Amino acid sequence: MALPSTQLVRLLDRLENVAIVAAGLCLAVMMLVVTMDVVMRYGFNAPLGWVYDLVGKYLVVAAFFLAVSETFRRGGHVAVDLFRNMMKPRVRRVIDIVGYVLTVPVLLAMVVTGIETARRAYVRGEVITGVVSWPTWLYYVFVPIGIGLLLLRVILHVVDLMMGGQGYVPSVSGEQPEPEASASANASGDGA
Numbered sequence: 001m002a003l004p005s006t007q008l009v010r011l012l013d014r015l016e017n018v019a020i021v022a023a024g025l026c027l028a029v030m031m032l033v034v035t036m037d038v039v040m041r042y043g044f045n046a047p048l049g050w051v052y053d054l055v056g057k058y059l060v061v062a063a064f065f066l067a068v069s070e071t072f073r074r075g076g077h078v079a080v081d082l083f084r085n086m087m088k089p090r091v092r093r094v095i096d097i098v099g100y101v102l103t104v105p106v107l108l109a110m111v112v113t114g115i116e117t118a119r120r121a122y123v124r125g126e127v128i129t130g131v132v133s134w135p136t137w138l139y140y141v142f143v144p145i146g147i148g149l150l151l152l153r154v155i156l157h158v159v160d161l162m163m164g165g166q167g168y169v170p171s172v173s174g175e176q177p178e179p180e181a182s183a184s185a186n187a188s189g190d191g192a
Contacts, residue, residue: 023066049131065146114144
């Protein structure tokens with residue numbers, strides 16, 4: 001039987017996979033709708049008035065927030081690692097743990113605020129005024145979903161780092177092997 005943390009990681013992986021597929025579908029729909037609007041606008045002088053709201057307020061927001069956790073999982077977020085790469089592995093681990101632990105309350109606040117904002121918009125029946133009366137809660141809900149997945153991924157990453165693991169996020173900095181590893185490779189004749 002797998003450890004609960006392994007089961008949790010697998011569940012989160014599946015949820016992130018669903019979210020990234022949904023983000024990809026949002027991008028595909030965006031391309032289709034914008035192309036349709038351009039054809040209607042310039043080909044028939046009949047633009048689709050609802051496209052801007054759908055794309056700008058729903059699809060872009062959904063694509064961004066649904067992809068944020070998967071991007072973190074793959075190590076794709078922008079990182080300044082100039083000094084990090086110069087640090088010894090133990091110091092780097094401590095710095096990583098502290099940084100991610102400090103990130104958790106910010107992400108939690110975003111999730112809670114996002115849920116409250118979406119709930120309030122739903123209860124009040126808030127809509128965007130325009131050609132189509134789009135409900136606002138529908139685009140607010142993508143924030144707590146996407147950031148909630150990211151929060152879980154960061155927590156799992158921190159726990160794994162604290163337990164001596166490598167974390168659940170690959171390094172994107174192109175870390176070089178430790179000097180001991182390259183020295184032993186050269187001594188055995190495997191290196192250059």
